[in-house]
Amino acid sequence: MFAYYLQLGLRSLQRNPVLTALMVMAIGFGVAASMTTYSVFLATSSNPIPQKSSQLYAVQVDNWGPEDSDKGEPPDSLNYTDAMALMAAHRAPRQTALYPVGVSVVPDDQSQLPSPESTYATYGDAFAMFDVPFLHGSGWGAAEDDAHAAVAVISRVLNDKLFRGANSVGRQINLDGRNYRITGVMDSWDPQPLFFDAVNTSGFSDPVQIFIPFTRAVELKMATAGNNNCNRDPGLGWDAWLHSECIWIQYWAELPDRAQAVAYRQYLHGYAAEQQRAGRFRWAPNVRLSNVEQWMDHLKVVPPEAKISLLVALGFLLICLVNTVGLLLAKFMRRAPEIGVRRALGASRKTVYAQFLIEAATVGLAGGALGLLLTGVGVLCVGLVFDPQIARLATLDLSLIALTLLVAVLSTVLAAFYPTWRAAQVQPAWQLKSN
Amino acid sequence: MQIKPILAAMRHHKAGTVLIALQIALTLAIVCNALFIIHQRMARMARPSGVEETNLFVIRSDWADKSDPQRIDVQMQADLIALRQLGSVQDAAPANSFPLHGTGWDNFIKLQPDQVKMTTDSAIYFSDDHTLATLGTHLIAGRNFTASEIGAQQPRDAMHSAQVIISKDLAQRLYPDGSALGKTIYVSMGNKPSTVIGVTDTLQAHMVGSWAGPYAYNAVLVPARLLNDYTYYLVRARPSQLAAALRDAPKALYAQSRMRIIDRKDGVMTFAQVRQHAYERDVGMAILMGIISVVLLAITAAGIVGLTSFWVGQRRKQIGVRRALGATRGDILNYFLTENLLIGIGGVLVGAVLAIGINLWMVTQFEMARLSLGYVVVGVIALLLLGQGAVLAPALRASHVSPVEATRSV
Numbered sequence: 018m019f020a021y022y023l024q025l026g027l028r029s030l031q032r033n034p035v036l037t038a039l040m041v042m043a044i045g046f047g048v049a050a051s052m053t054t055y056s057v058f059l060a061t062s063s064n065p066i067p068q069k070s071s072q073l074y075a076v077q078v079d080n081w082g083p084e085d086s087d088k089g090e091p092p093d094s095l096n097y098t099d100a101m102a103l104m105a106a107h108r109a110p111r112q113t114a115l116y117p118v119g120v121s122v123v124p125d126d127q128s129q130l131p132s133p134e135s136t137y138a139t140y141g142d143a144f145a146m147f148d149v150p151f152l153h154g155s156g157w158g159a160a161e162d163d164a165h166a167a168v169a170v171i172s173r174v175l176n177d178k179l180f181r182g183a184n185s186v187g188r189q190i191n192l193d194g195r196n197y198r199i200t201g202v203m204d205s206w207d208p209q210p211l212f213f214d215a216v217n218t219s220g221f222s223d224p225v226q227i228f229i230p231f232t233r234a235v236e237l238k239m240a241t242a243g244n245n246n247c248n249r250d251p252g253l254g255w256d257a258w259l260h261s262e263c264i265w266i267q268y269w270a271e272l273p274d275r276a277q278a279v280a281y282r283q284y285l286h287g288y289a290a291e292q293q294r295a296g297r298f299r300w301a302p303n304v305r306l307s308n309v310e311q312w313m314d315h316l317k318v319v320p321p322e323a324k325i326s327l328l329v330a331l332g333f334l335l336i337c338l339v340n341t342v343g344l345l346l347a348k349f350m351r352r353a354p355e356i357g358v359r360r361a362l363g364a365s366r367k368t369v370y371a372q373f374l375i376e377a378a379t380v381g382l383a384g385g386a387l388g389l390l391l392t393g394v395g396v397l398c399v400g401l402v403f404d405p406q407i408a409r410l411a412t413l414d415l416s417l418i419a420l421t422l423l424v425a426v427l428s429t430v431l432a433a434f435y436p437t438w439r440a441a442q443v444q445p446a447w448q449l450k451s452n
Numbered sequence: 453m454q455i456k457p458i459l460a461a462m463r464h465h466k467a468g469t470v471l472i473a474l475q476i477a478l479t480l481a482i483v484c485n486a487l488f489i490i491h492q493r494m495a496r497m498a499r500p501s502g503v504e505e506t507n508l509f510v511i512r513s514d515w516a517d518k519s520d521p522q523r524i525d526v527q528m529q530a531d532l533i534a535l536r537q538l539g540s541v542q543d544a545a546p547a548n549s550f551p552l553h554g555t556g557w558d559n560f561i562k563l564q565p566d567q568v569k570m571t572t573d574s575a576i577y578f579s580d581d582h583t584l585a586t587l588g589t590h591l592i593a594g595r596n597f598t599a600s601e602i603g604a605q606q607p608r609d610a611m612h613s614a615q616v617i618i619s620k621d622l623a624q625r626l627y628p629d630g631s632a633l634g635k636t637i638y639v640s641m642g643n644k645p646s647t648v649i650g651v652t653d654t655l656q657a658h659m660v661g662s663w664a665g666p667y668a669y670n671a672v673l674v675p676a677r678l679l680n681d682y683t684y685y686l687v688r689a690r691p692s693q694l695a696a697a698l699r700d701a702p703k704a705l706y707a708q709s710r711m712r713i714i715d716r717k718d719g720v721m722t723f724a725q726v727r728q729h730a731y732e733r734d735v736g737m738a739i740l741m742g743i744i745s746v747v748l749l750a751i752t753a754a755g756i757v758g759l760t761s762f763w764v765g766q767r768r769k770q771i772g773v774r775r776a777l778g779a780t781r782g783d784i785l786n787y788f789l790t791e792n793l794l795i796g797i798g799g800v801l802v803g804a805v806l807a808i809g810i811n812l813w814m815v816t817q818f819e820m821a822r823l824s825l826g827y828v829v830v831g832v833i834a835l836l837l838l839g840q841g842a843v844l845a846p847a848l849r850a851s852h853v854s855p856v857e858a859t860r861s862v
Contacts, residue, residue, distance in 0.1 A: 039754045046747050119681050121516050121713060131516035131713055194517050240607065240681075250610055250641035258608050321818045322737055325489070332482045333744055336475060340755040343471040347762030402736030435467070 018368075019375065026376030030383075033348065037380065040344050044384025045391055047337030048425045050330040052388065053395030056417055057403060058327045060410035061220070061319045065208035069148060069271075070309035073212075074278065076103065076268040078289055079303035085248040091303050092246070093216045093316065094264040097235075099288075104140070108284045109270035109277070113140040116266050117217055118234050119242035120227060122179070123191040134175065134226040136192075136242075137214070138234035144170070144201075146271045147213060152176070154186035154201035157230060161200075165236045169197035170228040176202045190227075195237070197229060209410055210318045212309050214267055217243030220318030221406040241265040270306075282306045322402060338432045345380075345436040349373060353443050360445035373437040374430055381429025385422040392421050458791050465766075468759050469795055476799025476835055479752045481806035484831040485814065486741040488823050493734035499668070501551040501727070502619070502655035504588025507542075507689045508723040510550060511701055514682040514713040521679040525604045527709060528677050531685065534704045536582075540689055540696035545583040546677050547684040549575065549658040552730040556658035561672070562638040563626060565645070572625050574670035575657035576639065578678040579617075584652065586686045592620060593633045594650030597675040604677045611640035613674045617650035621669035639672050660730045694722070749838060756842040760788065764850040771850055772857025781851040788847035789840060796839040800832045807831065 030037045064070050078099045079091035086092060095103075100114040120136040143149070144156030149170075157168045169190055176185050189196040210220035238255045243265065251261035272278040282304070289302030307315055356369060393413050400408035462469050513531070515524055528546055535544035549556025556577075560570030577583070580602045584591065594617070601615055616639060623632035636645045655671045657664065677683075685705075689697035702714050714720065721729070728735075764771075771784055811823035 036758055039758055043751050043754070046751065050744060050747075119514075121514070123516065130710070133514055133713055133715075242681075247641060250643070251608065253609060255608070320733075322733060325814070325818060326737070326740055329482060329486060329741065329744060332478065333748060336478045336482065336748060337751060339471060339475045339478065340751055343468060343475065343755050344758045346467060346471070347759055351762060351765065402733060402740055404733070439467070 018371070022372045022375040023379065025372060026379045029348075029352075029376055030379065036344055036348055037383075040341050040348075040380050041383045041387055043337040043340045043344075044381060044425055044429055045387030047334035048385060048388030048421055048428070049391030049395055051327075051334045051424070052392040052417060052421045053399065053411075054323070054327040054330040055420075056392075056396055056411040056413070057399055057407065058319070058323045060412075061210070061323050061407060062313075063209070064310060065210050065212045065313075066148060066309060069146075070212075072271055072273050073146060073309050074270050074272055074281070074306045075309075075312040076270055076285065077305040077307070078103075078285065079300070080262050080264070080292075080298065081248050082298065082300045086303075089303070091305055092264045094244070094246070095266045095268050096262050096264045097259045097266065098262075100266040100268050102288065103268060103270075103285075106284070106288070109272055109281055111142040111146045111271040112269065113143040113146060114231055114266050114268050115139040115143060115213060116231070116234075117214060117242040118229070118239045120192045120229070120239075122175070122227075123194055124179075125191070135223055136227040136229065137225055138229055138231045138239065140231050142271075143213075143228070143269075146269060147208070149206055150204040152202045152204040153184045154199070156228070157200045162230055162232050165232040166230060167195065167197045167233060168200045168230060170201045170203060171199055172203050172224060172226045173205055174224070175226045192227070192229070210313060212313060213269055214243070215313065215316045215318050216267060217241075220313070220316065221404065221410070223406065235259070278306065320403065320407065323407075326402065334428070338428055341380075341429060341432040342435055345377060345433050346439060349436045349440040352440075356440055356443040357445045357447065360443065366441045369441045369443075370437055373440050374433055377429050377433030377437070378426055381426035382422070384429060385425030388425050389418060389421050392417070455790065455794070458787065458794060462791070462794075465763065468763065472756060472759055472792075472795050473799035473802065475752050475755055476796055476839065477803035477806055479748050480800055480803030480828075480831050480835050481810055483745045483748055483835075484803075484807040484823065484827050485810055486745045487831070488811065488827050489820075490738045490741045490745075491827075492821060493731075493738045497731045497734050499656070500654055502587075502589055502653060502669075503551050503723065505723040505727065507691060507694050507697075508586070508588065509687050509689070509694070509698060509701075510547075510721050510723065510726060511685045511687060511705065511714060512682060512719050513685065513705060514715075516711045516713050521604075521606050524679045524683075525677060528679075528683060531705055531708050532580075532582075534708050535685060535687055535701055538697065538700050538704055540693040540700050542688045542690045543582050543586045544685055544687045544701075545580055545586040546578065547583070547686050548578045548678040548680065550577070550587075550684065550686060550726070551656040551658060551671075552660055552726050553658040554660055554730060558657070558659065558667070559639055559641075559672070561622070561626065561670070565638055565643040567638075572622070572670060573664075573667045574618075574622050574639070574672050575659065575667075576611075577658075577671055577673050578676050579673040580675065580677065583673060583686070584617075586688045587655075588688065589655050590653045591617070591650045592653050594648070596650060597673075601675045602677070603675065604679055606679050610644065611646075611674060611676075612644050613639075613646055613676060615649045615675060616646040617652060617673040618648055619652050619655040619669060619671040621654065622671060623648070623651045625670065639674070698722070749834075752835075753838055753842040756792070756839055757846060760792065760843050760846040761849075764788070764846045764853075767850075768853055768857050769860070771853040772855055772860075775853065776855035776858040784851040784853070785847050788843055788850055792839050792843040792847075793836065796836045799839075800835055803835070804828050804832060 077091040078095060080096055080099055081092055083089060104114055115137050118136050118138050121131040121133045123131045141157045141159055141162050152173055156170055161168050185199050185202060188199055190199055207224040211218050211222050245263055245265040247263040251258040251263050272281050285304040286302045289304050292298040396411050396413045399411045532544055535541055556575055558573055559576050561572050561574050563571050581597045581599050584596055626632055632648050633651055635648050639646050657668055657671050687701050702720055807828055814820045
C-alpha cells in the first residue's frame with residue numbers, strides 16, 4: 018500500500034508542477050538556511066575535549082581587586098607570582114601554567130627564510146591533561162621542567178615539513194636561533210575551540226605546532242605573544258614585569274572528581290586569604306574554578322553572529338513551513354471530489370491520512386534534496402560571514418546530510434497534519450451530491 | 453466597496469486567512485529586524501577612518517632572530533630610509549598599529565596623575581615625524597613632531613614622551629571647551645605628564661569591535677619607535693604608483709636584511725584590504741540578511757499567489773453568479789484586492805508587535821540598538837504592497853470568469 022500511495026503522491030505532484038515547485042523551493046531554502054547556520058553554531062559551540070571537559074578546570078585568582086576588575090569578576094588570566102605559587106603548591110594531580118610565545122623555526126638551509134609557528138610554553142603535565150596524541154616519543158617530564166631544559170614537542174605537520182615525516186625524536190630544532198631537542202611528535206591534534214587559550218585566541222585559531230617548557234621560555238625572557246594587561250605601571254625591565262600584577266598566564270588544573278574540585282577551590286580560597294593577610298590583596302578572596310564548558314561560556318566563544326544568524330534562519334524555516342501548510346491545504350482541498358469518491362468507495366479516514374501524509378513526505382524529500390544542495394553551497398560560503406578559523410570548522414559531513422533530510426521530511430509531514438486532517442474530514446455525500 | 457460580505461466570506465475559509473496573515477506577520481517581524489541589522493552594519497562600515505586610504509599600504513616585518521633592541525632600532529631606521537628613497541614611495545613611517553587594524557595598544561587616559569578611574573580609553577600609535585604625512589591625516593591645531601623629538605622604547609618600558617599629538621575626538625572628550633592644545637595629560641601608567649602639541653582631524657582607533665564604541669575615535673600619537681618582535685611600516689605610494697611600490701618595498705626591506713619574515717599571504721596589505729578585513733563580518737552579515745530577506749519576501753508572495761489562486765478556483769461559481777447579477781469585472785477585482793488588504797492589515801498589526809518584541813529581546817541578548825519605528829513603517833508598507841502585487845494575477849483571473857459559469861453545474 019505504501020508503494021501505491023507513493024506512486025499516487027508522485028503523480029499528484031506532477032499534476033500541478035508550479036504549486037509543487039513552490040513548496041519544494043520553500044522547504045529547500047528554509048532547511049538550507051537553517052542547516053548552514055546550524056553547522057556554524059555547532060562548530061563554534063562544540064565541546065573540544067568531551068571526554069575530560071568536566072575534569073579540566075581553568076583557575077582565576079583576583080589579584081586586581083574590585084577597583085580594577087570588571088563587575089567583581091576576577092581577571093581571566095593570572096600573573097606570574099600567583100601562577101608560580103599554585104605550581105609550587107602542586108595541589109592538583111596534574112596542572113600547568115601556559116602562555117603563547119612568538120617563535121620562528123630557523124631552517125638549517127641558510128637560503129630558506131625563517132617561518133613563524135604557533136607555539137605555547139607549558140609544563141610537561143599539559144600533554145596528559147589535554148589528551149595530546151603522540152605519533153613518536155612523548156612529552157617531557159617534571160625533570161625537564163625543573164631543569165629549564167631546551168626540549169620541544171612538535172606537530173606532525175611540522176615534522177613532515179622539517180624531517181620529511183621521519184621519526185625526529187632526539188633530533189634538534191632551531192627556534193629563534195637556539196637549539197631544542199625534540200622529545201615527541203604529536204599526531205594530528207586540533208581541538209576547537211582552542212579551550213586552553215580561548216582568552217588570547219577568542220576561541221579559534223590554527224592548530225598549535227610547537228610546545229616548549231614554560232620554565233625555559235621564562236628563562237629566555239620570551240614575552241607573551243598574547244594579551245598582557247596591567248593595572249599599574251610594572252616598572253622597568255623584565256624582572257619588574259615578571260613580579261608585577263600584570264596578567265598574561267592561563268592556568269589549568271586536572272581534578273578527576275568532585276571532591277578534589279571542592280578541595281582545590283578551598284585551597285585557592287585559602288591561598289587568596291593568605292595573600293590578603295600578607296597585605297598583597299586588599300580585598301576578600303575572590304577565586305573561580307571553571308570546567309571547560311563553563312569557561313567557554315564565560316569567555317563567550319560562540320560569536321554573536323552565529324547565534325543571530327541561526328535564530329533568523331530558524332524563523333525563516335518557520336515561515337517556509339507556514340507557507341507549506343497553506344499550499345498543501347490548497348492542493349489537498351482542490352482534490353475534495355477525488356477524496357469524496359475514495360471515501361464513498363470504502364476508504365477509511367486512516368487510509369486518507371496515510372495517502373496524504375506520504376504525499377507530503379515526498380514533497381519533503383524533494384525539498385530536502387534541494388536543501389542539501391543549497392546547504393552545500395551555503396557551507397562553502399560560510400567564509401563570507403565568519404573568520405577563516407571558524408569557517409574551516411563548518412563542514413557538510415554525513416550527520417549534517419542526514420539531519421538536513423530528516424528535518425526536511427519531518428517538518429513537511431508536521432506541516433501536512435492540518436491539511437491532511439481537513440482532507441480526511443471531507444464528507445463523501447457532499448462531494449457526490451454536487452456532482 | 454462593502455467590507456461586510458468579504459468578512460462573511462472569510463469566515464468560510466478561516467484556515468487560509470489565518471495562514472496568510474501569520475505568514476505576513478512573521479515575514480514582517482524577520483525582515484524588519486534583518487533590514488535593521490543590515491543598516492547597522494552598513495553604518496559601521498561607512499564610518500571614516502580619517503586616513504587617506506588610496507595609495508596607502510602596510511608591511512609587517514617580524515624580526516626572525518629576535519635580536520636585541522638596539523639592533524632592531526638601527527634596523528628600523530635603516531629600513532625607513534630605504535623605503536623613503538624608493539622612487540615609487542612618497543613617504544613611510546613606523547607603526548605598532550593603525551586605524552582599522554583590530555589589534556594594538558590602548559591605554560587609559562587621565563587628566564590628573566593620582567586619578568583612580570580613567571577619564572577615557574585611547575589607542576596608542578607609536579609614530580615619528582612622517583606618520584601624519586604618510587597617513588594623509590591633517591593637523592587642525594598645533595604642530596607635528598620634529599625629527600629630534602622621536603625616541604625609541606621597548607614594549608615594557610614606561611612611556612616617557614613629553615609631547616603627544618591627539619585626535620580631535622579625544623581632545624573634545626578631554627577638554628569639551630576646545631582648549632586641549634598645550635594641556636598636560638597622562639597617557640601611561642607611569643604617571644609621566646605629556647603635553648598636547650597638536651590635534652589631528654578625525655582619526656580612528658585600531659579597535660573595530662562594538663565594545664570599543666565610545667573610544668572608536670580616540671587616538672594618541674606618541675613620538676617613538678616601538679622596539680618589539682615585529683613592526684609595521686605604513687607606506688604611501690606616489691599617485692598611480694601603488695603597484696610598483698607594493699613590489700619594490702618588500703624587496704628593499706629584504707635587501708636591508710634577510711633575518712626578517714614578511715608573510716607571503718598577508719605580510720603586505722593595501723589599506724583597502726585592511727578595511728575589507730576589518731569589516732569582513734559586517735559585510736557577510738549584511739549579505740546573509742539581505743539574501744534571507746529577499747527569499748522570504750519571494751516565498752511569502754508565492755504563498756499568497758498559491759492560496760488566492762486556490763480560492764479563486766473554489767469560488768468560480770459564486771463569481772459567475774455575482775457577474776450574472778450585474779457585478780462588473782472591476783467589482784470582482786476589487787473584492788479580491790480588498791480581501792487581501794484586510795488580511796494583510798491583520799498580519800502587519802501582529803507582525804509589527806512581533807518585530808518590536810524580537811528586537812527588544814535581541815537588545816538584551818546581543819548588545820543591539822533599538823529598532824527605529826521607521827523600519828516597521830517601511831516594512832508594513834512594503835508587505836501590504838507585496839500582498840497587493842501578489843494577489844493581482846489571481847484576482848485578474850477571477851475578474852475574467854464569465855457569467856456563464858453560474859449556469860454550469862460544476
